[in-house]
Amino acid sequence: xxxxxTSQPPDVRRRRLPRVPHTxxxxxxxxxxxxxxxLSLVALFGWQSLPVxxxxxxxxxxGTLWFYRQHTFGTLPMIYGSVVVSVVALVLAVPVGVGAAxxxxxxxxxxxxxxxxxxxxxxxxIPSVVYGLLGILFLRDxxxxxxxxxxxxxGDTLLTAGILVGVxxxxxxxxxxxxxxxxxxxxxxxxxxxxxxxxSETVCSVxxxxxxxxxxxxxxxxxxxxxxxxxxxFLVVGRQDNQWxxxxxxxxxxMQSGQxxxxxxGGSETNIAYGDPLHWAAILGLGLLLLFLVGTITAMxxxxxxxxxxx
Amino acid sequence: xxxxFDLGFKWVTGLCALLACGVLALMVGAILFRGLPAVSWHFxxxxxxxxxxxxxxxxxxxxTLILITTALIVSAPLAVGVALLQGIYLRSAAGRRRLLLxxxxxNGVPSLxxxxxGFIVFVKFLGWGKSWLTGGILLGLxxxxxxxxxxxxxxxxxxxxxxxxxxxxxxxxxxxxxxxxxxxSVGGLITGALLGLARAAGETAPILFxxxxxxxxTVPAGIRESPVLSLPYxxxxxxxxxxxxxxxxxxxxxxVVLLGLVGGLSLIALPLRLRIHEEANHG
Numbered sequence: 001x002x003x004x005x006t007s008q009p010p011d012v013r014r015r016r017l018p019r020v021p022h023t024x025x026x027x028x029x030x031x032x033x034x035x036x037x038x039l040s041l042v043a044l045f046g047w048q049s050l051p052v053x054x055x056x057x058x059x060x061x062x063g064t065l066w067f068y069r070q071h072t073f074g075t076l077p078m079i080y081g082s083v084v085v086s087v088v089a090l091v092l093a094v095p096v097g098v099g100a101a102x103x104x105x106x107x108x109x110x111x112x113x114x115x116x117x118x119x120x121x122x123x124x125x126i127p128s129v130v131y132g133l134l135g136i137l138f139l140r141d142x143x144x145x146x147x148x149x150x151x152x153x154x155g156d157t158l159l160t161a162g163i164l165v166g167v168x169x170x171x172x173x174x175x176x177x178x179x180x181x182x183x184x185x186x187x188x189x190x191x192x193x194x195x196x197x198x199x200s201e202t203v204c205s206v207x208x209x210x211x212x213x214x215x216x217x218x219x220x221x222x223x224x225x226x227x228x229x230x231x232x233x234f235l236v237v238g239r240q241d242n243q244w245x246x247x248x249x250x251x252x253x254x255m256q257s258g259q260x261x262x263x264x265x266g267g268s269e270t271n272i273a274y275g276d277p278l279h280w281a282a283i284l285g286l287g288l289l290l291l292f293l294v295g296t297i298t299a300m301x302x303x304x305x306x307x308x309x310x311x
Numbered sequence: 312x313x314x315x316f317d318l319g320f321k322w323v324t325g326l327c328a329l330l331a332c333g334v335l336a337l338m339v340g341a342i343l344f345r346g347l348p349a350v351s352w353h354f355x356x357x358x359x360x361x362x363x364x365x366x367x368x369x370x371x372x373x374x375t376l377i378l379i380t381t382a383l384i385v386s387a388p389l390a391v392g393v394a395l396l397q398g399i400y401l402r403s404a405a406g407r408r409r410l411l412l413x414x415x416x417x418n419g420v421p422s423l424x425x426x427x428x429g430f431i432v433f434v435k436f437l438g439w440g441k442s443w444l445t446g447g448i449l450l451g452l453x454x455x456x457x458x459x460x461x462x463x464x465x466x467x468x469x470x471x472x473x474x475x476x477x478x479x480x481x482x483x484x485x486x487x488x489x490x491x492x493x494x495x496s497v498g499g500l501i502t503g504a505l506l507g508l509a510r511a512a513g514e515t516a517p518i519l520f521x522x523x524x525x526x527x528x529t530v531p532a533g534i535r536e537s538p539v540l541s542l543p544y545x546x547x548x549x550x551x552x553x554x555x556x557x558x559x560x561x562x563x564x565x566x567v568v569l570l571g572l573v574g575g576l577s578l579i580a581l582p583l584r585l586r587i588h589e590e591a592n593h594g
Contacts, residue, residue, distance in 0.1 A: 023485045027400055030392025031410065037452060038417055041428050048431065099327030107321055108328070116328055118581060123335040125577045127513020129543045130566050133550045134338055137559075167334055174331060198313055200320035221419075228421025231515045231543075235550055262423055266516065270427070274435070287424050298419030302412055 042295075045288040052281035060285060064244035068269065073282040075289065077244045081158060081258040082293075085233060086226040088162025088254070089169055094219055097173030104174075105181035106189075106203050117178070124171035132235035135164045140236055152255045156238030159254040164232050169222040176221060180214020181207055213304040220301035224294045230262040237263050261290045342566050349564025359526050359540070368565055370529050374443070374539030375512055375572070377531070378522065381447020382454060382511045383504055389451075390458040390500065395488060397459075398466035418456035422516040425449045429521040441538035443531045446522025453517055454507030461506065465499025466492060498583055505580035509573045515543040542569040 052060055056073050063074020104113045143163070144155030184207050192202040208215075238257020241264075245253040265286050273279040357367035393410070401407045426449065433445040473495065477487045523541040525548045531537035542565055549562040 021485060023395065023488055024400060027392045027395040030389045031396045031413075034389060034393060034417065034452075034455065035413055038413065038420075041420065041424065044428060044431060045424070096327045096330055099324045100331045103321075103324035103328040107324060116332060119332045119335050121577060121581060122339075122574060123331070125509055125513075125573050126338065127515070127543055127569060127573060129513065129515045129546045129550070130342065130570060133546055133562065133566055134341065136550050138341065167338075170331055170334070198317040200317045201313070203320070224419050228419075228423065230421065230423040231547060235547075262421060265427065266423055266519065270430075270520065284427070287427055290421060291424055294419050294421055295416060298416055299412070302415045306408070 042291060045284055045291055049281045049285035049288050051278050052285045055278060056282070060282070061289070064242065066241050068273070068276075068279050068282070071278055073278075073285075075261070075286060077242055078259050078261045078264050078286065079289070080244065080253075081237070082227055082260040082262065082290075084158045084253065084258070085162045085165055085237070085260055086223055088159060089165035089226045090219065090223060092163060092166035093170045093173050093222060097170050097218075097222075098177050098215065101174050101177035101181060102203055105178045106199065106207065117175075120171045120174050124175070128168065128229060128231040131164055131168055132232040135160065135232060135236040139164055147255050150255055154238065154257065156236055156257050157255050158237065158258040161233045161237040161258075161260070162254075164236055165226045165229055168229065168232060169226050172222045172225060173218050176218030177211075177215050180211040180218065183214060184210045217301040217304035220297050220304065224297040224301070227297070228262060228290060228294050230266040233260055234263045234266050239263055239267060261286050261293075265290070339570070342563060342570060345560075346563030346565075346567035349560045350567050354561075354564055355568070358529075359545075368540075368542065368545060368561075368568065371540040371542045371545045371565070372568065373530060374523065374528070374541045375543070375569075377443050377539055378446045378450060378518065378541060379508045379511045381444065382450035383508060385448050385451025386455045386458050386507060387500065387504060389455055390462055390503065391493070393455075393459045394462040394466060395492075397463050399484065399488060399492065414456040414459055417452070420453075422453055422514055423519075425453050426517040426520050429517065434521055439534060440536035441522055441524060442534050443522055443537060443539045444534050446518040446539070446541075449517040449521060450511040450514060453514065454511050457507040457510065458500065458503035461503025462496060462499045465496040465502075469495055502580045502583040505576050509576035509580070512576065513543055513569060513573050515547050518544065519547075542572070 052073060056063070060073055061075055061079070063072070064076045065072050065074045066077070100116070104116050108116065139160055140155035142155075143157060143160045144152060147155075147157070147159070188206055188210075189202055192206045193199075197205070237260060239259055240257035241259055243253060243256060243258045265283065270283055273283045354367040355372065356369050358369050359366050359371070393414070397407055397410050401410060429445045429449045433439045433448070434441065439445055469492065473491055474487065477491045482490065518541060522538055523544040524538045525544065526540070528538050528540050531539055546562055546565050546569065549558055549565070552558070
């Protein structure tokens, strides 16, 4: 291109034509792809589980028996298992997490605070399969010994899974609560202290009421994570089907093996089920239930988190 | 009385913090105590033998590295695209809110469901069988919110005067993005990617049905029917029958290696992350 043909002058106008905004198109395309993925995820689970909603109907979520050879699909014991594990996990993790977050956000000097936050970040980074391994080799025995007065069959219980998940969601609760507490302006704290309130009174009457939406969001996110946790629960829950308790509120099921939605999905039955349309639909129905539960909880927590930011 | 209550309050919350740190110390201590004796040069460079009771985890390490590299390649461009839309192109608060909700929802999807999605779409529908590429794509999508949010935080904390100076030079939006915004916020992308990869390296559920097997795979040569070995799945399988003491030592050793990989990735990201976080909180 060292000379230009003189017969044709360079087309100046062509440069002025609006160019295709590549970056903008790329940006929208990426977002579209992500949205499409999420949508197709829901659609796929809905579509593939259609036969079970048609053939089994409402009994799918109210039935208490699951025998796939007889094509009996009732998911209630698994929903119950998921709920029990999550409740145990929250009961353990929320008080400790919120307490520790109050300590890091309100009491500790900056250096120590940093140290605790780093430790918690590392705790959050431990893979769930390593939690599961620790659960199998330590927690299971401890729970067995703890429950021995009641003569449990094994250490694989809903309680074991709940404790393990409780440790796993502790960092989530702690970090997000810490964020919420630190989002409250320092000026308000100073004003409260200036009025003569003690540190604890400032936290209880000034900081906590304002950080409330953020803390609820933290707990909801932790709940979502505990419902969806598969690997660690799978290893310690015992995976016993059809454990529907005689009395809903008795503590007895805590000491027995159970099954959660996620642990069922992760089991070998998922591989067996693929050939049989109804069985496969029943398995994917579990996924749809899980997706629905976790999706609702995540959306709720998003609302609370946004409220917190606007306040 | 108030003083006593205050002191008690501080003690109780302090104990909670101590408990959280104590649990971490106990867990890491237990893993190191059990696993460190198994870790040696041979452990890292030999392949698996005798169903995990002997030999090393070389190809498991390689497989996990392949998976997370693929995840990085999948998620980084997508993250840049989504973050630019959120940080630059979307002008309305409602639109931005909706996009953020999308990321939250994606982040909330249990990782197991990614695996089942991949099983239906890639393994069965596209007929790939178990493939490293499926695993990489799924892990990439799974860590996308982490990477994107880190990048968005960085973009939104760029000093306004940079953008004003660029606009003053008469640059188009596209030029501003490529010459100012992206070079200045690449740190956010790196931080997010490291955190995401740390998470991806330890995930078992998405690759369980789609990408990984226990033994008999080396470096994949193609896409179809080319699974890899991986560290988390190795632990997952061995953990279920770890009564053989030889297997027990190996599984703890694998846990140490995995923990080292994950901890290393998040430790590199930590200074950057804490700085961004503290800045964001101080306004």
